[in-house]
Amino acid sequence: MKAIAIEGYGGPELARVQELADPHPGPGEVVVRVRAAALNHLDLWTLSGSLGIDLDFPFVLGADGAGELAAVGEGVEGLRAGMRVVVNPAVSCGLCERCRAGEQSQCVSFRMLGEHLPGTFAELVTVPARNVYPFPQHLSFAEAAALGVTFITAYRMLFTQGELRPGEWVLITGIGGGLALSLLQLARPLAGRIFVSSSSEEKLERARALGADAGINYRDKDVGREIRRLTSKRGVDLVVDSAGGAGLDASLRSLVKGGRVVLAGATAGATAEIGLRRLFWNQLRIIGSTMGSDDDVAAMLRMVAGSGLRPVIDRTFRLEEAQAALAYLESQAHFGKIVLEVG
Ligand SMILES: [Zn+2]
Known part of the structure; x- marks a missing residue:
């Protein structure tokens, strides 16, 4: 062969x-x-x-x-x-x-x-x-x-580990790659609002055409602050992230109290510094996921x-x-x- x-x-x-x-x-x-x-x-x-x-x-x-x-x-x-x-x-x-x-x-x-x-x-x-x-x-x-x-990874991130419920608000980081687009396609029928982030305006535009409600360019905006602005300070229920690294703290700052981050990769860095006071005070969860x-x-x-x-x-x-x-x-x-x- x-x-x-x-x-x-x-x-x-x-x-x-x-x-x-x-x-x-x-x-x-x-x-x-x-x-x-x-x-x-x-x-x-x-x-x-x-x-x-x-x-x-x-x-x-x-x-x-x-x-x-x-x-x-x-x-x-x-x-x-x-x-x-x-x-x-x-x-x-x-x-x-x-x-x-x-x-x-x-x-x-x-x-x-x-x-x-x-x-x-x-x-x-x-x-x-x-x-x-x-x-x-x-x-x-x-x-x-x-x-x-x-799609296998995205399904487990959203539904099994992330426990996404109808109407919840979701942030998908780094839209454009296969995993992020799978997350968008699987979450769209169930989620309330879906936010996406990217360093490319073109990718944000194409994600909006696929059903994302709003896009954030992380090259010139702080994702955590921008999510709070777009959601009238509420934040999202779930962040699904495969980048890790320094962006993990921004993901935590994007969450509503009691919210959760599901992490299935560390392409942006294998270690991260996060605000522990926010983690316990807001009762946040960081959850790992693989395949x-x-x-x-x-x-x-x-x-x-x-x-x-x-x-x-x-x-x-x-x-x-x-x-x-x-x-x-x-x-x-x-x-x-x-x-x-x-x-
Ligand atoms: Zn076994």
Whole structure:
């Protein structure tokens, strides 16, 4: 099979097309013939070696994928070759205390495709059978592939960890990337008012077209102060943030008393200084979130099927153009997902 595999750590130029042996499913596994694979920042981190994981080379990149089942392993019931499926990129053991509690994203041996395990930038990928789901019929393969990391993460941030209730006001930081747009699309039918922040006027404008009520440019405005002004000093109920860093304190200053911040990333900095007096006096909560449980994945897919929403795709490339696609992701110029079309 053709695959985008790396032989060492570095930049997008290392993501070359290679001819690798076709995988075969072991017991309890399936092989997916990948038709589309979506890019995530995770791919750039794996590529650069910044995750500190010792990989066996050649290593196939890519977490997100959708396609058709090519082969079904021994003991797998209810699945057959030809079914259209989307892949949950998070692989859990199914046996530990957290898995048995239904919290697969808290698994003690939690692993991701394209980070610890061979990924989806390939014509074929092997995954445990419980990691594939039929996807909503109104979606193309490219759109289904774009549901992986970002929509699973967004669903858990908003509903499971963030406990978003109808009519609540939400701030989504750093609009424009795949995760922030997933948060906007999933929150829109339920939330009262949705505020977004970005350093780009163009991205704020496009987010308003997708249903955001107001945008704040954090390059020239303090987000906390601006949220208080826009909400007549009330603040928002929930901030969903994947940037962390110095912005966390601004997120806390944006909250109504009793409000909560759900954090699912630290792209702007792995440490933060926050006002502790505000935290206890206003009874705020800071909640972590990573990927989603099997229940989160199923619920997200039901929501997408019912609402008819389509993930925002910025641009598609062919598998062979993975270097250009990764360089484009690195440039941060995109609005929505970048997808590789395979075969
Ligand atoms: Zn487990």
